[in-house]
Amino acid sequence: RTLRIGLIPGDGIGKEVIPAGRRILEALPASLKLKFEFVDLKAGFETFEQTGAALPDKTVEILKNECDGALFGAVSSPSQAVKGYSSPIVALRKRLDLYANVRPVKSVMTAKNPIDMVIVRENTEDLYVKEEKTYEAADGSKIAEAIKRISEKASFRIATMAGEIALRRQNIRDGGAPSIHKSPMVTITHKSNVLSQTDGLFRATAREALAASRFSSVGVEEQIVDSMVYKLFRQPETYDVIVAPNLYGDILSDGAAALVGSLGLVPSANVGEGFAIGEPCHGSAPDIMGKNIANPIATLRSVALMLEFLNEETAAAKIYAAVDGNLEEGKLLSPDLGGTATTTEVVEDILRRL
Amino acid sequence: RTLRIGLIPGDGIGKEVIPAGRRILEALPASLKLKFEFVDLKAGFETFEQTGAALPDKTVEILKNECDGALFGAVSSPSQAVKGYSSPIVALRKRLDLYANVRPVKSVMTAKNPIDMVIVRENTEDLYVKEEKTYEAADGSKIAEAIKRISEKASFRIATMAGEIALRRQNIRDGGAPSIHKSPMVTITHKSNVLSQTDGLFRATAREALAASRFSSVGVEEQIVDSMVYKLFRQPETYDVIVAPNLYGDILSDGAAALVGSLGLVPSANVGEGFAIGEPCHGSAPDIMGKNIANPIATLRSVALMLEFLNEETAAAKIYAAVDGNLEEGKLLSPDLGGTATTTEVVEDILRRL
Ligand SMILES: CC(C)[C@H](C(=O)O)[C@@H](O)C(=O)O
Ligand SMILES: CC(C)[C@H](C(=O)O)[C@@H](O)C(=O)O
Numbered sequence: 001r002t003l004r005i006g007l008i009p010g011d012g013i014g015k016e017v018i019p020a021g022r023r024i025l026e027a028l029p030a031s032l033k034l035k036f037e038f039v040d041l042k043a044g045f046e047t048f049e050q051t052g053a054a055l056p057d058k059t060v061e062i063l064k065n066e067c068d069g070a071l072f073g074a075v076s077s078p079s080q081a082v083k084g085y086s087s088p089i090v091a092l093r094k095r096l097d098l099y100a101n102v103r104p105v106k107s108v109m110t111a112k113n114p115i116d117m118v119i120v121r122e123n124t125e126d127l128y129v130k131e132e133k134t135y136e137a138a139d140g141s142k143i144a145e146a147i148k149r150i151s152e153k154a155s156f157r158i159a160t161m162a163g164e165i166a167l168r169r170q171n172i173r174d175g176g177a178p179s180i181h182k183s184p185m186v187t188i189t190h191k192s193n194v195l196s197q198t199d200g201l202f203r204a205t206a207r208e209a210l211a212a213s214r215f216s217s218v219g220v221e222e223q224i225v226d227s228m229v230y231k232l233f234r235q236p237e238t239y240d241v242i243v244a245p246n247l248y249g250d251i252l253s254d255g256a257a258a259l260v261g262s263l264g265l266v267p268s269a270n271v272g273e274g275f276a277i278g279e280p281c282h283g284s285a286p287d288i289m290g291k292n293i294a295n296p297i298a299t300l301r302s303v304a305l306m307l308e309f310l311n312e313e314t315a316a317a318k319i320y321a322a323v324d325g326n327l328e329e330g331k332l333l334s335p336d337l338g339g340t341a342t343t344t345e346v347v348e349d350i351l352r353r354l
Numbered sequence: 355r356t357l358r359i360g361l362i363p364g365d366g367i368g369k370e371v372i373p374a375g376r377r378i379l380e381a382l383p384a385s386l387k388l389k390f391e392f393v394d395l396k397a398g399f400e401t402f403e404q405t406g407a408a409l410p411d412k413t414v415e416i417l418k419n420e421c422d423g424a425l426f427g428a429v430s431s432p433s434q435a436v437k438g439y440s441s442p443i444v445a446l447r448k449r450l451d452l453y454a455n456v457r458p459v460k461s462v463m464t465a466k467n468p469i470d471m472v473i474v475r476e477n478t479e480d481l482y483v484k485e486e487k488t489y490e491a492a493d494g495s496k497i498a499e500a501i502k503r504i505s506e507k508a509s510f511r512i513a514t515m516a517g518e519i520a521l522r523r524q525n526i527r528d529g530g531a532p533s534i535h536k537s538p539m540v541t542i543t544h545k546s547n548v549l550s551q552t553d554g555l556f557r558a559t560a561r562e563a564l565a566a567s568r569f570s571s572v573g574v575e576e577q578i579v580d581s582m583v584y585k586l587f588r589q590p591e592t593y594d595v596i597v598a599p600n601l602y603g604d605i606l607s608d609g610a611a612a613l614v615g616s617l618g619l620v621p622s623a624n625v626g627e628g629f630a631i632g633e634p635c636h637g638s639a640p641d642i643m644g645k646n647i648a649n650p651i652a653t654l655r656s657v658a659l660m661l662e663f664l665n666e667e668t669a670a671a672k673i674y675a676a677v678d679g680n681l682e683e684g685k686l687l688s689p690d691l692g693g694t695a696t697t698t699e700v701v702e703d704i705l706r707r708l
Contacts, residue, residue: 077547077578081546081550081554086550087547087548090548127502127545127548127549128548130548130549130550132549132550132551132552133551134551134555137505137507141505141506141507142505142506142555143503143504143505143506144503144504144505144551144552144554144555145501145502145503145504145551145552146501146502146504146549146551146552147499147500147501147502148481148499148500148501148502149497149498149499150497150498150499150500151491151495151496151497151498152495152496152497153491153495191481191601192435193431193441194441194444194481194482194484195481195484195486195500196435196440196484196486197486197487197488197498197499197500198486198498198499198500200435200498201488201496201498224431225605226604226605226607226608227608227637229583229605229608229609229612230608230609230611230612230617231612232612233587233609233612233613234612247545250580251579251580251583251605253580254580254581254583254584255583255584255587255609257584258583258584258585258586258587258588259587263584283581
């Protein structure tokens with residue numbers, strides 16, 4: 001099988017980690033019978049400055065018509081609002097209907113307090129619809145409003161995805177993979193004690209989706225989002241799959257990343273029907289850009305996650321194992337993990353372990 | 355001076371901790387020349403079930419017309435949406451225009467990694483305006499929308515409050531109080547990379563408010579809310595004052611509470627012009643209700659915080675010191691802190707130290 005992968009480095013360290021993603025795909029063992037073709041694509045703040053569009057239509061068209069998956073690096077947020085600029089990754093998620101943002105947060109099994117959870121974030125609506133307006137109050141002062149939109153459809157499909165992922169994780173455990181969890185569990189996160197209609201709809205719909213008979217082995221519980229953040233830090237080992245509306249998912253996944261020591265370890269995949277974009281959870285990190293010290297692991301794991309959603313689970317497992325090998329040995333670590341290795345050294349150590 | 359304090363225990367452990375709040379006020383040394391009168395007031399889910407109103411008008415009127423301050427315990431959130439019920443504390447904040455929710459999160463100075471921050475949360479708008487509607491899509495499925503409203507006025511006054519608090523904290527440090535901070539700093543939290551108008555207005559207005567010349571000694575920085583949660587857990591000792599719109603403030607304060615080991619330690623005050631309601635950050639905790647094991651410290655510190663905002667700083671300092679004494683000795687701790695002491699025992703230990 002030949003997979004055609006779009007490469008969108010974006011800004012900052014995106015340009016250092018996406019090439020690492022390409023390298024690991026090229027280094028996969030021939031026995032997997034997987035071939036890759038790559039297409040370099042543009043998006044980001046630099047692209048905006050050069051072309052006037054942060055997400056050129058051509059990038060979207062090539063992804064839609066020619067690619068099986070893609071890797072997205074990171075984009076800079078301008079420090080002041082810039083007219084006409086708006087985040088290309090948010091736009092891409094919506095234009096390709098990549099309705100789920102899947103963010104596994106896992107420590108190595110040898111960690112003192114191992115954790116192993118995945119945050120399944122709705123990726124198309126909530127406050128990310130970006131419908132905002134500004135008007136003047138009677139006294140001339142400004143008031144701005146944004147719409148938070150929650151639909152039954154999107155809530156149903158994201159909760160279903162969370163259920164599927166819980167089952168899949170249990171399958172892998174049943175296959176003998178070591179794990180801290182005994183049985184599958186989905187935790188629904190919301191704030192329906194304040195937002196009874198919007199988050200109430202999310203909660204009720206997620207409950208309904210997870211009540212389907214094929215999820216009968218999956219435990220279902222709920223956490224109000226503030227309490228979820230509290231519990232995430234007090235008893236993170238409890239959580240298996242967390243499903244959340246877009247914004248809470250965004251916040252929770254950064255919180256969970258803190259638990260494993262670095263955002264530089266945490267991957268994500270933006271997943272739609274038959275398409276997935278791997279994306280490290282970290283940002284463009286202008287402060288360390290160009291120094292060859294960015295942690296490539298979030299990207300390498302995002303490559304594996306993309307492959308999982310493209311049904312190449314064996315290839316994915318090889319990458320995860322190589323990354324875990326590097327972390328468990330702990331000799332060649334990037335500075336965010338307290339090490340002194342360069343991006344290149346970490347990548348090469350992981351390629352050797354493939 | 356005689357202060358008239360409304361007591362609103364609410365539901366669950368609210369009924370166990372609010373009496374502790376009353377006891378500490380009554381136990382303050384006579385040398386302070388402070389007298390207290392108490393008015394028992396109703397609100398909460400039980401009140402709703404009994405009277406049909408979660409926040410009876412009478413409660414609001416008595417607070418407005420007769421009281422100098424109040425203590426609020428906690429309210430239960432029904433596990434299913436209940437017609438006509440809506441959170442009385444959210445309503446109270448708006449009806450009394452208690453525009454700031456101030457939540458100090460502080461470890462004892464003898465902690466291994468001491469932290470000392472205060473979250474200043476806007477308390478009247480954002481998604482808490484609770485303007486929601488539900489409609490049907492063309493295919494009959496449901497869609498719900500909520501308004502997130504951010505005003506220049508509310509943003510300006512909350513940022514100003516944050517600046518004042520930063521200055522006040524620096525004053526206390528200059529007076530010789532031990533601290534991990536050298537200079538005052540306000541961190542503005544927002545998500546203006548996605549919500550350019552609403553959170554953009556919050557950010558720009560907060561910057562403007564903090565640019566006032568009386569804040570010239572106060573450092574100002576910003577964090578995007580997801581990154582703020584990450585940093586909160588990675589380097590909490592960095593933060594002095596954090597100012598945030600309502601919902602982010604809600605989430606961040608639970609996160610910060612996790613850092614000090616228990617929500618049972620974290621107080622808050624709902625502050626308006628000349629009025630303050632002390633409120634422990636924890637909920638009604640139905641699981642431990644009636645067992646006399648709730649941690650009273652969040653409430654006792656909320657009493658102190660209320661007194662601070664009623665300009666009784668000496669009395670407040672006495673309470674803080676008595677609580678710190680209990681925690682530093684570490685002999686009589688409630689179960690949430692790993693101890694075996696009852697609520698009553700903790701309260702009595704703290705009263706002895708006054
Ligand atoms: C850059 C930003 C728009 C984005 C988001 O909020 O989704 C980022 O935080 C993420 O989590 O991918
Ligand atoms: C109970 C709930 C409505 C409330 C809030 O969201 O403000 C609580 O979480 C708090 O922080 O005081």
